[in-house]
Amino acid sequence: MPTVLGVDGGQSGIRLKSSAQPGTVEVDGVSRLEGDTVRSVFNAIASAWKHGHFAPVDRVVLGLTTSPADAASASRLGALIGATTGAREVWIADDTVTSHAGALSAEAGVSLITGTGVGCLALKDSGESRVIDGHGYLLGDAGGGFWIGSRGVSAVLKQLDGRGETTILTERAENQFAGLNNLAARLHSVHRPVNRISQFARDVLTAAVEGDAVANAIVNDAARELFDTARVGLHWVGQDAPLALGGKLLGPNTVLFARVVELLAADGLSFRPADASALDGALLLGEGEADNIYRELIHVWKEESAS
Template identity: 40%
Template sequence: MTPDAAIRVLAVDGGQSAVRVRHSSGGAAEVPGISWHGPRTLEATAAAIVEAWRVAGAPLVHAAVLGLTTVPDEEGCAHLAGLVAEELGADRIVVCDDGVTTHAGAFAGDWGVALSVGTGVACATRGPADAAPVLLGGHGYLLGDEGGAYWIGRGGVAAALRAADGRGPSSTLVSAAESRFGAVRGIPIRLHSSERAVDEIAHFAPEVLAAARAGDPVAAAIVDEAVDELALLARVARPAGAQVATPLVILGRLGADLAPQVVDRLNADPGAFDARVPLGDALDGAMLLAHSPAGNGLHVWTRG
């Protein structure tokens, strides 16, 4: 398929906190995200995408690009694409990691390191001569996402519970956790029984950052470790043998808060990175990838 302004494209940024969509005609919408767990995750993801499309006015869609926090295997991609295509009436569905769409949007197809910090963490790196970005880090809330909002929020809640038990140092995180989740003794039960526990815990991250800025040493240690983890990921992602400073963008709701600290940490190695403002976001990147062929991390489903 070649680029054609008459082809109506739906760009999707599917995260754990929110699923955002934007249509090539300009319509956009956002609905609650999906955490990847359980056998019905693909169906729930498809339903969230369709809901967002409907909120955006259910515009005509010929092709859709799904940039997702977690991408299933080939069979899962085909199943998800079929579910979405059936509802949207689309003839072409592209499924890829949201790190790929983020990188494409941030650099408008050029090279560099894109570090996206939201509920989770995604890092995509591409060298000057590379055909496509390589994904590093992330690995989801169970196995990784170090430095992301869930990781920070979980650290904050855990520190509050330890302090309340007397197993850890006192911290203002106890009162912060009670303000958000209720009486501290009931927090574990409430969060373990929540269907959106990952999202709820991730939303505690800003309060951990606020406590750190206010001088709470427990919160400060959590944030400092998060910055270390993100800086480490960026260093590892820097293309080997790069002869010039590597373009770096830090994106995401939490990324905007932590970017100054991460860049400051990376400046310990002068000339390694060139921190920049992103040229676009993941939805812009998805639009750019709408007509790309399969391969290089893109799973393409076509009708028939």
């Protein structure tokens, strides 16, 4: 069995774990706003690799929110990672792939994973796949952390300028963002604004539990968006296919999880909590063969292909 380094790369954080040693190393994440994304992702992974004192590995499996959009960029990233880690193979995929593999133990079905963004992959036994949403914070990721956090901040700004309802989110924003003065300008200028705004999602979820009407409406809308995303995936794969729910905001015992489950139950749809994380999914994939149901979704860089 090959020694594998799994990488789970999101906008909030990038995590590394080796199959040959205990422990996980995490560094700041990367978004597509940060210039040369391939170089930024590589720099973050190289930093974590050095910090974790990892031994060389045979294969690296990357599940990235910022997965390269073309084969040339993917090969460039693979070559950089291979040179740093000693790996002769680097598998590169969108993080929906590694999330799905972890959530459903590398079996067909639908995974809905919610963190800063939203990843929903519907996969048939044949390997035929469909991604639902996951279009990024500018165009989609409806119901995810940034989506919720940005609507929470927007509600605060509306209250401040007299257009919106009174909400306890204003007090929470004052604490979270070190005051309300020039809040919009400061958030537009902050380093990694997507991550910073998405962190406010937890304040919105907490306020909803406490009965704040504005926060409650945001969370209900988020749950509806996530339910619609999952339902589309299940209708495409088949109603009897397994549906796994996971991610930081959609774990068991969260208010968002509870409300999505209510909507699924009302529609007669079953689900299960995710079996494992995206990082676990990366390791699981890497310990197997490339000829699997995910094969069309993974770019494989090999050392010999670069010579």
